[in-house]
Amino acid sequence: MAAVFQALQSDTRLKILFLLKQKEMCVCELEQALSVTQSAVSHGLRTLRQLDLVRVRREGKFTIYYIADEHVSILIEMCLEHVEEKA
Numbered sequence: 832m833a834a835v836f837q838a839l840q841s842d843t844r845l846k847i848l849f850l851l852k853q854k855e856m857c858v859c860e861l862e863q864a865l866s867v868t869q870s871a872v873s874h875g876l877r878t879l880r881q882l883d884l885v886r887v888r889r890e891g892k893f894t895i896y897y898i899a900d901e902h903v904s905i906l907i908e909m910c911l912e913h914v915e916e917k918a
Contacts, residue, residue, distance in 0.1 A: 838882055844875040852904055855897040
């Protein structure tokens with residue numbers, strides 16, 4: 832569990848999860864939406880995949896990333912609620 836919360840400490844990884852919560856995306860879409868390098872996106876995705884927060888599927892020549900399951904979406908929503916409640 833600590834590894835999951837540690838992964839959420841990164842702004843880039845958190846933003847990736849927020850974007851993927853909205854829709855499935857490939858690396859190039861994430862790179863453009865976040866205005867960061869492909870390397871930064873790929874590194875963040877690798878960490879999220881290792882923790883099974885994000886999954887991947889192939890679509891032609893593209894690799895599409897998406898939230899692993901509903902538990903991840905709920906985790907993101909609950910963290911956001913908590914932060915907004917304290918603000």
